[in-house]
Amino acid sequence: MRFSRLRMLASAAILLGLASPALAQRVVEGDLQQQMTPAEFKAAGLDKLSAAELAALNGWLQGKVAAVTAGVREQVREEVREEAREEGRQEVIVKNRGFFDFGSKEPIVSTLQGEFRGFGKGRRYVLANKQEWEQTDDVTLAGVRRTDPEVSISPGVMGVWYLQLKGVNTKAKVQRVK
Numbered sequence: 001m002r003f004s005r006l007r008m009l010a011s012a013a014i015l016l017g018l019a020s021p022a023l024a025q026r027v028v029e030g031d032l033q034q035q036m037t038p039a040e041f042k043a044a045g046l047d048k049l050s051a052a053e054l055a056a057l058n059g060w061l062q063g064k065v066a067a068v069t070a071g072v073r074e075q076v077r078e079e080v081r082e083e084a085r086e087e088g089r090q091e092v093i094v095k096n097r098g099f100f101d102f103g104s105k106e107p108i109v110s111t112l113q114g115e116f117r118g119f120g121k122g123r124r125y126v127l128a129n130k131q132e133w134e135q136t137d138d139v140t141l142a143g144v145r146r147t148d149p150e151v152s153i154s155p156g157v158m159g160v161w162y163l164q165l166k167g168v169n170t171k172a173k174v175q176r177v178k
Contacts, residue, residue, distance in 0.1 A: 031058040098161060098176030107152040116146045119172040132178035139172045
């Protein structure tokens with residue numbers, strides 16, 4: 001889903017980038033005499049130019065438009081590349097969070113799949129986002145049974161993570177296994 005959104009964003013940006021210069025070129029397409037009203041042409045003093053001078057001016061103007069168009073296209077391409085890079089970086093962070101420390105102190109918030117029957121060392125907890133965590137400490141939580149409970153997994157010090165059910169104060173030390 002993220003890749004299709006990225007492709008759609010990139011396509012839209014490229015089309016926009018290609019459309020803007022095309023519109024700019026259309027405005028100055030042809031020579032100045034065709035683009036300007038006779039009054040504008042005369043007011044600019046262009047009626048005093050020889051045919052060769054007018055042709056040189058039109059050529060210069062078309063070259064400037066082409067250069068600006070190329071610059072805009074390259075700028076749009078670079079912006080699309082940078083957005084794609086950042087999108088990919090964020091995807092790697094989300095996918096591998098818990099295995100590696102990315103410097104974020106934000107908890108992972110999700111729901112446990114199925115029935116929760118309390119904490120116990122060695123138990124595995126599968127989240128709705130498909131991450132799998134295993135309890136590594138001896139903390140217990142007896143008598144609490146919930147189906148698909150909301151949980152948060154918060155980073156601690158030195159790569160330690162803690163699983164906590166919403167509405168329950170007890171936290172279990174966990175390690176991501178999948």
